[in-house]
Amino acid sequence: MVKRKSLTGDYCPSARSLDVIGDWWSLLIVRDAFDGLTRFGEFQKSLGIAKNILSERLKTLIARGILKAVPATDGGAHQEYHLTEMGRDLFPVMVALRKFGEAHLFAPGEPHSRLVERETGQAIQLEIRTSDGRAVDAKDAVILKVEEDGAA
Template identity: 50%
Template sequence: MRRTALGAAPCPVARSLDQIGDRWSLLIIRDALDGVRRFNEFQKHLGLARNILSSRLAKLVSHGILRLQPASDGSAYQEYVLTEKGESLRLVLNALHQWGGDFLFTLDEEPPPLVKKSTGERVARLEMTLPSGRVLHPSEVTVLRPESATGS
């Protein structure tokens, strides 16, 4: 079955999923955020078949989420490095981490906390707020659709 491209969809979520919407791509990005850079390291961490890993890495490079560069140790290898676009996905993955910790662990399991790298200090929960700082419940937030903005 052929996948429908969503790159021109009017919804930002659909466009995002067109570029990063499968689990392997998100796990590759997660590992890249943790410092993994080489093909063999990704394969070792993920246990992913070479052809699937190669395909996902190529897609992430083509979408400007990762870039290839010569290996930092001067060897003949190349490394996959997050671009600014890729690095900004840290917030998305942290939100997924928080959601998974809230709903996908049993009471006797402790999900690993998000912490500041340099100090180990726990990071505050991600929340949606108004510019005034008031925290919003998710049910208070919606997307303003173009037809709603014009009063139609």
């Protein structure tokens, strides 16, 4: 098996973020955690993932600070997995992935899950704005690269 290259020292925030998240199983675990799943068996049933793979992904998400293991709320012997503050900060990422999928991966009228505000049932929107509040899209943005010596 090829050893995965670490991106922890990369100058690109996207690369470092992907190094923490790891893979699509991890993002699906995070998605399910946002949906309120907390127990190993719940994740396993929802994802249909092999137990050994799920166990490894949960350990990695804990080690990277995305999830924390806590004692079961019912006082049982098992543990639960909860999003940390760092994990909750992935919410806009998950919304952006949903919006991409809705726009490009479903036929018109094809049913799919919807993300809505819990209290009102209103659809959740995602907008990218400058620090002064103006809406922008990809054509309006540029990445300022860091030179190899670390200078911006």
